[in-house]
Amino acid sequence: MIIVMRAEATKEQLDDVVQGIKDLGYQAHVIFGSNCNVIGTVGDERHKHKLQSLEAFEGVEKVVPILKPFKLAGRELKKESSQVKINDKLSVGGKQLVIMSGPCSVESEEQIVATAKVVAKLGAHVLRGGAFKPRTSPYSFQGLEEQGLKFLKTASEETGLPFITEIMNPRDIDVICKYADILQIGARNMQNFSLLKEIGACKKPVFLKRGMSSTINEFLMSAEYIMAHGNERVILCERGIRTFEDATRFTLDLNAIPVVKRFSHLPIFVDPSHGTGHWYYVNALARAGIAVGADGLMVEVHLDPAKAASDGAQSLSEKNFAALMSDIKPFIQAAGRTL
Amino acid sequence: MIIVMRAEATKEQLDDVVQGIKDLGYQAHVIFGSNCNVIGTVGDERHKHKLQSLEAFEGVEKVVPILKPFKLAGRELKKESSQVKINDKLSVGGKQLVIMSGPCSVESEEQIVATAKVVAKLGAHVLRGGAFKPRTSPYSFQGLEEQGLKFLKTASEETGLPFITEIMNPRDIDVICKYADILQIGARNMQNFSLLKEIGACKKPVFLKRGMSSTINEFLMSAEYIMAHGNERVILCERGIRTFEDATRFTLDLNAIPVVKRFSHLPIFVDPSHGTGHWYYVNALARAGIAVGADGLMVEVHLDPAKAASDGAQSLSEKNFAALMSDIKPFIQAAGRTL
């Protein structure tokens, strides 16, 4: 932490702050500036929010954090990039670029099995599908719940694709872990800390989507929650942030990929479906996601988008998904990856 | 819904969309424009996301929602403003401007009892304090949990103030309902739909904070969730949204107060502590919140802010809270309210 004193702060106020820093167990180094004085603290900043409270002292202009607050998710303790093993044949974070595809919602056994076959045939590695759906409206389709999980399991068995599905309620952990290969935490639950803690205690890989207004720091702190509670198999996913631009549903923040790579060893995906919200933009942003260095893509596919129970506007039809899988190939190669 | 066709869309594409609308159970009215055609749909838009999927049809430029998606929270079905009864002596949403105050976190019995006495003496109507804390870092203080609830209950009994506390995990509903008078849903859980549904089934008033990147529409839809699941005693709270401005922790969106009042009958509070993030701005925004038409204020108070376990930088000391309670009096009167 750096504590910046106000220009007009008195010597007594400075001394009080220095004493306050010592009382919290840190060392204080004062730099006497030409306009104002600043105090650097030295010590373990794990409890940094206590230092933040120093702003309540008289004479303090502001308190500036210096260190990244994450440890387990950070590159300082673990320099090499992590791979997250999904099953004996599939890992995320290595040379292989991993594609997760499927519908937003599981609607029926026929639908999910047929979709799984299509995406498997076209080259996807993981099936996605929602059984418990976070819907903005209580009147929208809320998902098939455990029945949906069973349908996903059937589709998974028929195609050999492992499957990922979203978890919203800590009460559902057991039932979802019984079926799913990867647990997804959606953007709206990225800071549902109760859920993060309980997920930390389970043994499945976790796919953590960035909250739509979360900074990258907060994103990595949510990964830290899961890791600090015992589960290190975390895959990150950039899926668009909320900005003033309304031509797209969200603004896909591809800057976030190299930023995450700089600070964290965890693998990171890009979701161009949510990141744009319109099927006709998905292809271009999928290519960009590969080029910027993502470890994989999550893409929504629906065999009849206009009748989808949710997110039809951003879902690719079979034809469009086939085009995407073809169009990304040269970019996968350019990125030195394999499919 | 209004479906806007692309300028170059063919007659067949238009017909397909019209048929698609009919298939979903709506009527379609085509307006043939000079540049492009638009189709208005008539019918119950409760399942509006299905209509949104019409964007997947060839030739569709965009789909524009027209109706507000909320019903129970809206003014159309209930024109007069709602009052939410807290206990026999206190209601929210009437002429009385209600003040909820206390520390961010319950730290000890002594702390919360002493704080409760101070805020009661200075005119607060409800005691606030966190027992289960949503903290960005897993290494930060996470709250005293049930022990904290007991301390709050003691403080409540010693002062006669009802108390409000945050709920994060559906598993905690029973224990929190056993002690608390009002359940708070924090900004990070505003779209934790699992939690909203379960809260909808309980009988306590709910204090719902706006998510930091939630639109007002989404905010009211979260209220709708709780109401649709059976609990109509919802109090809203604007607490700042996330913007590019970093001089303050959040940007308090006071526009939201008259917007909510226009569309909803529910009472709404303002939280100038989170909305600014710095104690020295709280007073001014508290005054503004009253002037703009809020039904109450939530203000963080800590007797020793520099040693607060959380949010010390934005907490008012006793002296500063006393100043606030004095400074807001003429504005309460100007607003035609009582304290």
Place this chain on the structure above:
Amino acid sequence: MIIVMRAEATKEQLDDVVQGIKDLGYQAHVIFGSNCNVIGTVGDERHKHKLQSLEAFEGVEKVVPILKPFKLAGRELKKESSQVKINDKLSVGGKQLVIMSGPCSVESEEQIVATAKVVAKLGAHVLRGGAFKPRTSPYSFQGLEEQGLKFLKTASEETGLPFITEIMNPRDIDVICKYADILQIGARNMQNFSLLKEIGACKKPVFLKRGMSSTINEFLMSAEYIMAHGNERVILCERGIRTFEDATRFTLDLNAIPVVKRFSHLPIFVDPSHGTGHWYYVNALARAGIAVGADGLMVEVHLDPAKAASDGAQSLSEKNFAALMSDIKPFIQAAGRTL
């Protein structure tokens, strides 16, 4: 500046940065931390962007500015709040709360004279009206230009109200200064530095609106531009910033008022017309602006809003402006101001 070194930075890299700092004419103080080292610089940071370039050194994690970059606009050199004199009878920034009102655009002599009479009668102190209009579309009405200035002058003379009008092009300074009492710089030109410099050389009071995506720091730096070029009579105006919220045209950032008051001695207005974009929200936000500590309000008034050449949706009719002037009175009194 604080230069934060990467955890793995070598001693040589640290030494290089220290030398780089000295080469730029600053002193360097190193704090050896437990996780990483930081370097504080001491010296005149007027050329701070050069220090920012230190980020290009190997081993540097980031460069954190500490000091506010403004001087003339800041409170450090001038502690007491400034008053800007408009004419012998009117000053901005004192006890009197100043109301500037009128149409978005001057449309005809009859219109502006009639409007001026209405707003004067209802208590406004300054007439506003645009003669040169910044319109998003080249096909929209662009203003009456010098003819509009003459109409404004006539309206001013008939009512005794001084008038304010926007300047967009440095080439128009002479003609506008010939007629207008106050020069307005619109939000879109807040960082039109060429214009700011030329305005700095003229002798009229300047009304500087905050850019819709400008931080408060940048806002004060634009004031600094005008002041550094010789014109200290700057009045600031918060008029809404751009956020994700689309229920209102902009998000009025009332936090900005106490922030500006903390760091600057300049007076600041609130514009609830642009800040909300809808006439039915103007009244509430005008009240809030007064309560939060603004020195005045700018409010758009049009005698027939539905036929306005621009901004009709946010303009108050005579009836609505009369209601506003009545409704704000108790808040002006509560704020210890006069009208």
Place this chain on the structure above:
Amino acid sequence: MIIVMRAEATKEQLDDVVQGIKDLGYQAHVIFGSNCNVIGTVGDERHKHKLQSLEAFEGVEKVVPILKPFKLAGRELKKESSQVKINDKLSVGGKQLVIMSGPCSVESEEQIVATAKVVAKLGAHVLRGGAFKPRTSPYSFQGLEEQGLKFLKTASEETGLPFITEIMNPRDIDVICKYADILQIGARNMQNFSLLKEIGACKKPVFLKRGMSSTINEFLMSAEYIMAHGNERVILCERGIRTFEDATRFTLDLNAIPVVKRFSHLPIFVDPSHGTGHWYYVNALARAGIAVGADGLMVEVHLDPAKAASDGAQSLSEKNFAALMSDIKPFIQAAGRTL
């Protein structure tokens, strides 16, 4: 336009709005809905802001624009993508991916000539360099002005690279046109409509950067300004928008590339230097920009970034620029482009 009436609007209010629409010269089509009525207008929406003012009528809930407001910049009148010719050997918007590189500011003749030689050798097609600089602080280096233009001309002649430089003040058009091959309009001047109009009257290609808080619609409307005033040789550039994320200087909005391509025939560049603000992220986002479909890149290069007069933190050294030019090659090929 679609005018949505309030649910409780009376028949008289509806009739008034219909009459108002007719008075403005449009046809009105009413759709009688189950919850509320909506009115579609038919006619030339060139003066759309007048229709927006219909919101001032009693009973109107909101006014929703339907049509894109741009014509000359849009794809409806001109379906094929445009190429902008720079000189006999170079065009923008064709198969060739065009690289514009050089320092933020021209600092001396030696500096700009040496840099031009480096970027020419490494494959850049256009030299960039600022002679008139928009700086946030009046105390920062403001550029060498005409002397800088002469140095750029020398560097251009010695390397054969055409050069681009920023124009800020309409008064500088003649002098800049005398030397420069392409005129740049910076992000802060994207809505400096006076400048856009005057640029529209000159004969040089224009490089228009997106404002940091401008929607894509507004961006294309600024291009429309230039085109409507007579200059059709407009090249667009996405350079990052302002969001809450502070790990990067701006958030590069790569969604904008396919959105612009969908609605406009104009070529569009990506500027990963400003779009990230840190040299170590430029390479990844340059690759992404190519993959997403940009027609070229603008990249800041400085031979000694730590001593740059401006933007050193985001400038590539010779070594880093060489790495970038090498790394993008396979992506240019994957995109079906040539260098």
